[in-house]
Amino acid sequence: MSQTPDPEKLPEPANLRFLRLLVTVLTGVMIAGLLTILAMIVISYRSARAPLPEIITLPGGATATAYTQGSDWYAVVTESDEILIFDRASGDLRQTIRIGTQR
Numbered sequence: 001m002s003q004t005p006d007p008e009k010l011p012e013p014a015n016l017r018f019l020r021l022l023v024t025v026l027t028g029v030m031i032a033g034l035l036t037i038l039a040m041i042v043i044s045y046r047s048a049r050a051p052l053p054e055i056i057t058l059p060g061g062a063t064a065t066a067y068t069q070g071s072d073w074y075a076v077v078t079e080s081d082e083i084l085i086f087d088r089a090s091g092d093l094r095q096t097i098r099i100g101t102q103r
Contacts, residue, residue, distance in 0.1 A: 053091065058084065 056076060058064060062084070066077035073094060075085045081099040086092065 053086075053088070055091075056086070057091075059093065 052069075053074060056064070056074075058076060058078065062076075062078040062080060062082070064076045065079055068075050068077075069088070072088050073085055074088055075083050077083050083097040083099065084093060085095040085097070087094050
């Protein structure tokens with residue numbers, strides 16, 4: 001009667017041990033690299049802030065509800081449904097856009 005060896009009791013080949021170690025190490029390196037890249041993206045976006053004007057004087061006692069900006073302008077949306085577009089360099093009012101309702 002031939003006895004078949006139990007597969008769980010056979011010694012593991014050296015190449016298989018090396019391959020298992022290599023896969024484990026490479027997985028760890030990939031996870032660390034991904035976390036490093038994500039951390040660098042978060043740090044770069046946190047420090048990149050657009051310059052805001054120190055004082056914005058709105059005409060006629062208007063009250064601001066929203067603010068946005070472009071490369072050489074910034075805009076303020078008021079409670080009276082107007083968009084006031086200002087020049088970034090001088091702070092002068094460039095344009096006023098009245099927002100109407102659609103029917």
